[in-house]
Amino acid sequence: MRRTLIRAGVAVLLALSGAAVAPGAPAHAASRCDQPEPPPTCNGGGGDPDPGPVDIAPLGAFDTMTFVGNGVRVTGWAADYDSSGPLLVDVWIDGAFAKTLTANAYRPDVAAAYPSFGAYRGYDAVVPSRHGSHTVCAWAINVTPAGATPLPHRGLGCKTYDVPVATNIQSYYDFSSKQWMVAFDDNVLGEASFEVRWDYYILQTLPGSSIKIASPQTRTFTLPAHDGTGRVSLPLWRPEHATKLTITAPGFGSASTTAL
Numbered sequence: 001m002r003r004t005l006i007r008a009g010v011a012v013l014l015a016l017s018g019a020a021v022a023p024g025a026p027a028h029a030a031s032r033c034d035q036p037e038p039p040p041t042c043n044g045g046g047g048d049p050d051p052g053p054v055d056i057a058p059l060g061a062f063d064t065m066t067f068v069g070n071g072v073r074v075t076g077w078a079a080d081y082d083s084s085g086p087l088l089v090d091v092w093i094d095g096a097f098a099k100t101l102t103a104n105a106y107r108p109d110v111a112a113a114y115p116s117f118g119a120y121r122g123y124d125a126v127v128p129s130r131h132g133s134h135t136v137c138a139w140a141i142n143v144t145p146a147g148a149t150p151l152p153h154r155g156l157g158c159k160t161y162d163v164p165v166a167t168n169i170q171s172y173y174d175f176s177s178k179q180w181m182v183a184f185d186d187n188v189l190g191e192a193s194f195e196v197r198w199d200y201y202i203l204q205t206l207p208g209s210s211i212k213i214a215s216p217q218t219r220t221f222t223l224p225a226h227d228g229t230g231r232v233s234l235p236l237w238r239p240e241h242a243t244k245l246t247i248t249a250p251g252f253g254s255a256s257t258t259a260l
């Protein structure tokens with residue numbers, strides 16, 4: 001009993017003095033870290049060099065895209081563990097840079113998922129763009145700590161849209177003014193005019209009989225240009241047997257509806 005206590009006491013003293021070396025351990029296990037020359041390998045003892053600052057790739061998402069007439073509204077979020085400030089998000093359209101956004105909009109769901117980022121990591125902005133078929137991509141601009149090897153910016157994804165020159169084409173009877181109207185969303189900037197074409201048919205009775213045949217017809221109207229984009233609504237003749245209503249912006253394209 002007494003011998004055991006003495007042995008334990010010696011072990012404690014050795015440990016406190018820093019001289020405790022496991023039996024059989026190589027001599028260099030107690031390296032001379034207090035001596036600057038030559039440089040000892042004291043970082044974990046493994047001899048690996050200090051890796052220094054390390055870049056962490058940004059996080060984020062490209063959540064929604066909506067065509068709004070003269071641009072696309074894009075929403076999402078982005079953040080970088082290497083930056084406490086709002087991250088920049090570059091938007092490219094069809095492979096060409098379009099706009100830089102700042103991700104500082106309120107997104108409580110981001111804070112819920114990544115508490116250290118906080119709630120103001122969203123982006124929500126309109127990027128100018130035209131009608132037609134286009135691909136929109138968002139990139140979170142990486143922030144690199146001083147001295148670190150930069151990582152590339154992070155692609156948050158791409159979305160495509162295909163918007164014709166006119167959408168929501170309608171023909172309806174306006175009971176207050178008692179006349180037929182044509183209405184559509186003008187998605188074109190810079191048109192010189194619009195053409196409205198009715199496809200319809202008339203019923204003709206064969207001479208000397210009671211047989212009626214449908215005879216296809218078309219009629220075209222020219223409307224003045226509409227400033228900017230947005231809803232166009234104006235009175236216009238409507239045939240009795242309408243089959244198709246087509247809106248054309250000369251030089252830009254056309255769109256039509258048969259839901260009449």
Ligand SMILES: [Ca+2]
Pocket residue numbers: 055056057058080081082142143144145
């Ligand atoms: Ca980073």
